[in-house]
Amino acid sequence: MTCCTIILNYDEATAPEREAGLEKAAAIIRRGGLVAFPTETVYGLGADALNPEAVGQIFTVKGRPADNPLIVHVADLDQAAALTTGWDDRAERLAAAFWPGPLTLVLPRADGFPDITTAGLSTVGLRLPGHPVARALISQAERPIAAPSANLSGGPSPTRAEHVIADLNDKVPMIITAGDCRVGIESTVLDLTLETPEILRPGFVTAGAIFEKTGIRVTMDPALNTARQNYAESGWKPKAPGMKYRHYAPKAEVIVLRGPAERIGPEMKRLCQIETAAGKQVVEWRLNELSPEKAAFELFDRLRRADLEGADIILAGTVSQTDGDLSFAVMNRLLKSAGYHVIDL
Numbered sequence: 586m587t588c589c590t591i592i593l594n595y596d597e598a599t600a601p602e603r604e605a606g607l608e609k610a611a612a613i614i615r616r617g618g619l620v621a622f623p624t625e626t627v628y629g630l631g632a633d634a635l636n637p638e639a640v641g642q643i644f645t646v647k648g649r650p651a652d653n654p655l656i657v658h659v660a661d662l663d664q665a666a667a668l669t670t671g672w673d674d675r676a677e678r679l680a681a682a683f684w685p686g687p688l689t690l691v692l693p694r695a696d697g698f699p700d701i702t703t704a705g706l707s708t709v710g711l712r713l714p715g716h717p718v719a720r721a722l723i724s725q726a727e728r729p730i731a732a733p734s735a736n737l738s739g740g741p742s743p744t745r746a747e748h749v750i751a752d753l754n755d756k757v758p759m760i761i762t763a764g765d766c767r768v769g770i771e772s773t774v775l776d777l778t779l780e781t782p783e784i785l786r787p788g789f790v791t792a793g794a795i796f797e798k799t800g801i802r803v804t805m806d807p808a809l810n811t812a813r814q815n816y817a818e819s820g821w822k823p824k825a826p827g828m829k830y831r832h833y834a835p836k837a838e839v840i841v842l843r844g845p846a847e848r849i850g851p852e853m854k855r856l857c858q859i860e861t862a863a864g865k866q867v868v869e870w871r872l873n874e875l876s877p878e879k880a881a882f883e884l885f886d887r888l889r890r891a892d893l894e895g896a897d898i899i900l901a902g903t904v905s906q907t908d909g910d911l912s913f914a915v916m917n918r919l920l921k922s923a924g925y926h927v928i929d930l
């Protein structure tokens with residue numbers, strides 16, 4: 586693999602360093618290399634979306650299953666429209682309301698798209714990210730950029746500079762860091778190929794916000810409400826291929842305590858005493874005391890930190906969530922990290 590990754594700390598760089606760094610990154614993308622870069626959701630690992638060899642390297646570096654399609658990041662609406670045969674009024678309204686931002690639109694892919702980018706699907710997920718560094722990189726590369734989250738497959742998505750460096754240093758030619766990602770969980774993935782659009786992966790842009798801003802009603806992929814950990818045996822089949830993998834799994838065992846706050850506290854204390862007495866190192870998370878925004882912002886960092894601190898068990902207290910709001914998106918990630926181990930109180 587690549588040795589000696591160039592790391593550009595964008596926040597601390599001078600204006601000329603930023604300019605030279607972005608130029609370098611764009612050149613790496615143009616000649617088929619990989620660059621990790623910040624977005625407003627999580628860090629991404631980018632390659633030229635139209636270059637099959639470049640995209641192939643993303644799968645290799647991450648250890649990503651070949652059946653999991655990549656989101657293609659664009660610099661503007663024209664570039665998005667050129668990558669699909671289905672840019673319609675709904676797409677236009679959604680883009681006007683939420684782009685640049687944490688919403689991915691799944692649409693029929695244009696002819697000539699490399700199969701590897703979309704994992705052979707006839708659709709492509711398009712997103713115009715809100716982070717200025719991401720936007721500058723895509724514009725300067727003059728290519729659409731395929732980018733999954735910049736973690737090794739199976740681990741939590743990186744939301745801080747140190748996460749992306751821990752996972753990818755010396756594995757890619759260049760990493761651009763710019764502090765913490767504002768949102769903290771990945772974009773909402775919305776399938777627009779259906780008559781009623783469907784949320785395949787919940788995120789910061791909620792069904793309620795979509796309706797409020799565009800008048801478009803969307804439903805949730807029913808698989809999102811099925812707490813199954815064994816995809817193969819259950820026949821549970823989410824429409825976004827990536828949603829079927831056990832993601833975000835820390836080394837520690839995660840147990841979700843779900844219910845009213847007045848029950849979570851005592852039960853957490855009880856379980857903590859039992860496990861501590863058994864010699865386990867226990868971490869207690871009172872996510873129920875945080876706003877959904879703050880829980881989203883902190884979740885992946887908490888998972889990584891628990892591992893670094895050598896935790897054996899994470900007890901995660903959480904309020905029961907309602908369909909369609911941000912707490913549902915946070916809960917989706919938490920349940921995956923817990924392998925659906927939930928105690929309902």
Ligand code: TXA
Pocket residue numbers: 624626627628629630653654655656687689691692703706708709710712714732733734735770771772773774785786824825826827828
């Ligand atoms: O916020 C994000 O979306 C971040 C940043 C870097 O943009 N990216 C990200 O990519 O989370 P990734 O590859 O980790 O997750 C992409 C998800 C997967 O669950 C994948 O299966 C789904 O989107 N997806 C991508 N293209 C799709 C398509 N054409 N149809 C259905 N699902 C798709």
Ligand code: MG
Pocket residue numbers: 733734742
């Ligand atoms: Mg990912």
